Amino acid sequence: MLSGGDMLIRALKDEGVEVVFGYPGGAALHIYDAIFRQKDVKHILVRHEQAATHAADGYARATGKVGTVLVTSGPGATNAITGIATAYMDSIPMVVISGQVQSHLIGEDAFQETDMVGISRPIVKHSFLIKHPSEIAETVKKAYYIAATGRPGPVVIDVPKDMTHPANLFAYEYPDKVKLRSYSPATRGHAGQIKKAVQLLLAAKRPVIYAGGGVVQGNASGLLRDLVNMLNAPCTNTLMGLGAYPGTDKRFVGMLGMHGTYEANMTMHHSDVILAVGARFDDRVTNAVSKFCPNAKIIHIDIDPASISKTVVADVPIVGSVESVLTDMIALIKESNEKPDAEAIKQWWQQIDEWRERHGIYHKTRYDTSSDLIKPQDVIKAIWEVTKGDAYVTSDVGQHQMFAAQYYLFDKPRRWINSGGLGTMGFGLPAAMGVQMADREATVVCVTGEGSIQMCIQELSCCTQYHLPVKIICLNNQALGMVRQWQDMQYSGRYAESLYEDSLPDFVKLAEAYGHVGMRVTKKEDLKAKLAECFAMKDRVVFMDIMVDQSEHVYPMQIATQSMRDMLVSKTERV
Amino acid sequence: MRRIISVLVENAPGALSRVVGLFSQRGYNIESLTVAPTEDQTLSRLTLTTLGDDHKIEQITKHLNKLIDVVKLVDLTEGAHIERELMLIKVKASGAQRAEVKRCVDIFRGQIVDVTSTLYTIQITGASDKLDAFLEAVGDASIIEVVRTGVCGISRGEKVLSL
Numbered sequence: 001m002l003s004g005g006d007m008l009i010r011a012l013k014d015e016g017v018e019v020v021f022g023y024p025g026g027a028a029l030h031i032y033d034a035i036f037r038q039k040d041v042k043h044i045l046v047r048h049e050q051a052a053t054h055a056a057d058g059y060a061r062a063t064g065k066v067g068t069v070l071v072t073s074g075p076g077a078t079n080a081i082t083g084i085a086t087a088y089m090d091s092i093p094m095v096v097i098s099g100q101v102q103s104h105l106i107g108e109d110a111f112q113e114t115d116m117v118g119i120s121r122p123i124v125k126h127s128f129l130i131k132h133p134s135e136i137a138e139t140v141k142k143a144y145y146i147a148a149t150g151r152p153g154p155v156v157i158d159v160p161k162d163m164t165h166p167a168n169l170f171a172y173e174y175p176d177k178v179k180l181r182s183y184s185p186a187t188r189g190h191a192g193q194i195k196k197a198v199q200l201l202l203a204a205k206r207p208v209i210y211a212g213g214g215v216v217q218g219n220a221s222g223l224l225r226d227l228v229n230m231l232n233a234p235c236t237n238t239l240m241g242l243g244a245y246p247g248t249d250k251r252f253v254g255m256l257g258m259h260g261t262y263e264a265n266m267t268m269h270h271s272d273v274i275l276a277v278g279a280r281f282d283d284r285v286t287n288a289v290s291k292f293c294p295n296a297k298i299i300h301i302d303i304d305p306a307s308i309s310k311t312v313v314a315d316v317p318i319v320g321s322v323e324s325v326l327t328d329m330i331a332l333i334k335e336s337n338e339k340p341d342a343e344a345i346k347q348w349w350q351q352i353d354e355w356r357e358r359h360g361i362y363h364k365t366r367y368d369t370s371s372d373l374i375k376p377q378d379v380i381k382a383i384w385e386v387t388k389g390d391a392y393v394t395s396d397v398g399q400h401q402m403f404a405a406q407y408y409l410f411d412k413p414r415r416w417i418n419s420g421g422l423g424t425m426g427f428g429l430p431a432a433m434g435v436q437m438a439d440r441e442a443t444v445v446c447v448t449g450e451g452s453i454q455m456c457i458q459e460l461s462c463c464t465q466y467h468l469p470v471k472i473i474c475l476n477n478q479a480l481g482m483v484r485q486w487q488d489m490q491y492s493g494r495y496a497e498s499l500y501e502d503s504l505p506d507f508v509k510l511a512e513a514y515g516h517v518g519m520r521v522t523k524k525e526d527l528k529a530k531l532a533e534c535f536a537m538k539d540r541v542v543f544m545d546i547m548v549d550q551s552e553h554v555y556p557m558q559i560a561t562q563s564m565r566d567m568l569v570s571k572t573e574r575v
Numbered sequence: 576m577r578r579i580i581s582v583l584v585e586n587a588p589g590a591l592s593r594v595v596g597l598f599s600q601r602g603y604n605i606e607s608l609t610v611a612p613t614e615d616q617t618l619s620r621l622t623l624t625t626l627g628d629d630h631k632i633e634q635i636t637k638h639l640n641k642l643i644d645v646v647k648l649v650d651l652t653e654g655a656h657i658e659r660e661l662m663l664i665k666v667k668a669s670g671a672q673r674a675e676v677k678r679c680v681d682i683f684r685g686q687i688v689d690v691t692s693t694l695y696t697i698q699i700t701g702a703s704d705k706l707d708a709f710l711e712a713v714g715d716a717s718i719i720e721v722v723r724t725g726v727c728g729i730s731r732g733e734k735v736l737s738l
């Protein structure tokens with residue numbers, strides 16, 4: 001016989017949960033006491049509940065496991081909302097347990113009462129309110145199952161305090177299986193559709209494979225690679241999909257979309273068959289839907305039927321897990337003995353190589369390196385070199401994020417961890433903590449800006465407490481750079497509230513105040529040596545404040561309301 | 576186009592708000608909504624009418640299906656179906672108007688369910704357009720109060736929506 005609080009933690013253990021990111025408070029105290037009296041489930045005390053959700057999110061992205069969050073009612077719950085929305089937008093498996101006021105007080109505006117199920121409703125995959133302690137074990141089982149399967153997402157369990165009262169004991173049994181009559185995520189794709197897709201791909205003269213976060217989440221990177229090789233087709237990844245296909249491979253044409261490479265966007269625009277896998281034709285990818293890839297037939301594989309034909313209509317929709325559908329496709333191609341049209345594909349590659357030559361960012365340096373200022377792009381390239389391209393890189397949101405996405409070439413999935421869908425500033429540092437918790441030996445880098453880092457900077461303290469030696473690389477352009485870029489381009493340089501007027505803290509001293517190493521780089525020639533020094537300090541948190549060229553913009557940049565191929569490739573060149 | 580979507584949802588707290596929330600969150604409109612328990616204690620049946628082109632309706636049904644509390648649904652307008660709505664209406668009825676209104680009620684096969692010296696309370700059932708037609712026939716000037724249940728519907732013939 002166990003109390004509700006003990007059952008909850010026991011259920012987490014039985015579910016295989018290793019670590020919970022959280023923050024205590026009144027309504028959660030019975031649960032916290034249960035945590036205190038056991039050793040199996042570790043708890044990480046963050047400094048703000050938003051960070052708990054981002055840390056659990058980073059943990060989930062790096063491992064593929066479900067991230068777990070525990071917060072108290074009211075402000076604890078509302079502080080968690082941004083992180084839940086972040087996870088929801090990027091389909092990250094997460095379970096958020098929130099304390100709630102005692103059930104008889106619900107609806108009475110009790111102290112620290114907030115309708116968590118209501119507030120979180122539009123940003124969760126599902127949510128539960130515990131009505132009786134005997135429901136706890138089964139609810140936990142269901143929550144983890146729902147969070148992890150199908151198109152993953154966050155699930156909230158709201159637990160009124162009286163449900164966890166230590167004096168009330170109940171029989172505990174953790175179920176092996178869940179019964180959910182109304183939930184059966186799609187698995188295998190339709191055989192007929194898969195056949196059509198294969199025929200279309202084999203007949204294509206200008207195919208392209210457009211792979212998104214679903215390939216990473218669906219653990220299908222190996223299969224994607226096989227398929228790309230068999231077809232000898234170019235592959236582009238979305239912001240969420242980076243690492244799904246090896247970034248340094250010759251068939252990779254870079255990220256696509258708003259800040260995608262010239263060659264990726266041109267390849268998409270001129271293709272005759274697009275295979276979209278685990279991607280959702282986001283508006284930051286397609287540019288104007290009406291002008292999107294006019295000559296392409298579209299095959300769309302996704303586990304979520306609602307993602308198919310939502311914005312761009314698919315000619316061959318395939319609902320199923322990316323892994324199973326790609327397996328079937330590869331088997332079918334092998335069986336058929338048919339080969340892609342070698343001559344056409346060769347010409348296609350010639351065309352792509354021409355594009356690469358013309359404006360590709362990997363063939364030549366396209367930004368001006370003549371000044372003495374440190375270029376943000378060069379910082380990312382230097383990080384790549386010093387980490388041998390094998391670090392976990394989390395990022396915040398802004399120009400630095402786009403530079404990291406463009407210039408750190410990810411060869412493995414689950415290495416690039418960023419808030420793609422919601423674009424949450426403040427994500428980077430706590431996400432890096434979550435990654436480091438998942439792999440204590442790994443090199444974890446947080447690429448951030450001086451704006452974003454201040455949104456969760458308090459977590460430097462959490463890093464101290466749990467010895468999480470993440471490396472924070474701040475591309476300090478002394479501005480909300482991405483905002484400023486738009487103001488340069490669309491508002492004649494009127495920098496409305498994107499500058500701080502000398503109010504930035506001394507990040508070196510700040511890092512030191514938390515017990516970490518702070519370093520500042522102001523000279524171009526020091527960059528590589530300082531980075532090497534930073535990464536050599538394996539067991540220290542290092543905050544590198546790198547002063548970069550303020551005037552740099554992210555290019556290419558698609559021109560709004562136009563097609564995929566309409567881009568600015570520099571401040572003065574429109575293509 | 577107007578659609579009638581019938582949905583079986585878990586008879587669980589919050590299930591209705593998830594459905595309604597989905598519509599407001601994604602900018603779909605709800606023309607009418609009815610919900611009540613079914614013969615199966617664990618299920619409620621919800622009927623909603625909405626407007627949208629095929630693409631929008633496809634998205635609506637897909638998103639509804641994604642809700643964990645939604646067990647099954649059908650777009651009744653895809654096949655032959657029966658649609659009913661009930662309306663209670665208070666109408667001015669004094670002097671010469673009394674007979675006039677009564678005649679109108681008979682034509683529409685309604686019933687007068689309550690009377691005072693100056694007004695009738697009328698009950699009418701039927702498809703929504705019939706109810707609309709009745710309101711038009713009586714005329715705005717005579718109408719004092721209207722309440723409608725919203726549409727409920729069921730497929731014709733052998734087709735059923737059940738588990």
Ligand SMILES: Cc1ncc(C[n+]2csc(CCOP(=O)(O)OP(=O)(O)O)c2C)c(N)n1
Pocket residue numbers: 396397398399400401423424425426448449450451452453475477479480481482483
């Ligand atoms: C929480 C939040 N608020 C506002 C924004 C809008 N926004 C996007 S990028 C950006 C500037 C980020 O500045 P910084 O972190 O310094 O990065 P930079 O662009 O300078 O590299 C802002 C304000 C956001 N994405 N997230």
Ligand SMILES: [Mg+2]
Pocket residue numbers: 398449450451475476477478479480481
């Ligand atoms: Mg900045």
